[in-house]
């Protein structure tokens with residue numbers, strides 16, 4: 001069969017979902033024939049696997065007597081992004097923002113943030129922690145910087161630093177024990193100030209320790225900061241997993257790529273014999289991870305040394321690096337770094353997912369929606385007035 005005959009046969013293959021053929025669309029870029037061997041190069045416009053699969057089924061039907069090799073050139077699949085829209089870049093020096101979240105309080109979210117951030121810094125990354133848990137900002141205590149004076153340069157504050165990690169928290173800026181009863185918009189404003197008015201250096205990763213839950217404040221906050229990855233912290237009991245689902249659903253709704261789940265308090269390591277016993281049904285997070293097409297970043301046992309490390313400001317990952325627990329945090333950090341690095345090859349930088357909302361404006365509010373629409377119009381070359389010129 002010569003190339004012309006092959007092309008004629010391919011005219012009978014419709015591009016999936018259309019009435020025109022792959023030849024009419026100009027998707028067949030090259031054909032090479034040698035005896036019964038034929039290689040066809042196709043450039044298609046869809047990233048969908050189903051489209052490629054259907055063409056792989058249909059093309060051999062019209063060329064039954066040839067040994068076919070099909071090469072598909074497809075556009076890169078679009079990677080999920082936080083639904084913050086590109087625009088005003090309030091913290092361009094921060095490459096990746098990682099949100100640490102939990103469905104409910106007390107599951108070890110702050111403990112995880114601290115140890116994971118230090119583990120990431122120990123693997124050579126420039127790391128910061130922003131303590132956005134306005135209701136219980138305990139990162140300063142856990143990092144051993146409680147009560148330390150913040151240095152102010154001009155009208156901006158310098159982050160504190162401990163164990164190779166930059167730290168800023170409402171806990172540092174508020175008086176100790178000051179109760180905060182804030183609503184979403186105020187939290188959002190505070191977060192934006194903590195990003196804008198703090199002299200963050202160039203960071204590879206900024207971990208944000210979120211308030212627990214998925215209430216209004218949580219959603220507003222999640223929509224207002226650019227997020228490259230979300231980590232869900234949970235304990236393995238089924239009751240806790242129900243809350244966890246809400247948190248993972250929130251990531252999905254907001255198009256935050258889920259880096260994985262940390263199963264905290266998953267078993268008990270006996271300080272005397274070093275054996276691990278199951279208390280809260282450890283391992284249930286694997287099922288949850290499968291359900292949400294993500295991974296378990298690590299399973300951390302209940303260990304007195306973890307709590308002591310938190311209370312004394314001497315995190316276990318730094319002070320007992322040879323312990324089983326420290327090694328699990330290091331492994332979790334490795335998995336997170338690998339996930340973030342894989343995004344790099346897809347060109348998803350913080351710059352591409354910066355928020356555009358001015359402080360105090362919710363991305364979901366009518367005003368927020370208007371700002372988003374204008375911004376998108378400007379990006380695509382329109383005048384931004386909504387007149388429909390683009």
Ligand SMILES: Nc1ncnc2c1ncn2[C@@H]1O[C@H](COP(=O)(O)OP(=O)(O)OP(=O)(O)O)[C@@H](O)[C@H]1O
Nearest residue numbers: 105106107108109110111136301302303306307310
């Ligand atoms: N794996 C663990 N083993 C032992 N104690 C732990 C472990 N994880 C956390 N803790 C302890 O449990 C308590 C609650 O942890 P943490 O403050 O990290 O939880 P949280 O989810 O951030 O809570 P909040 O909702 O108040 O912000 C702390 O005293 C901490 O030291």
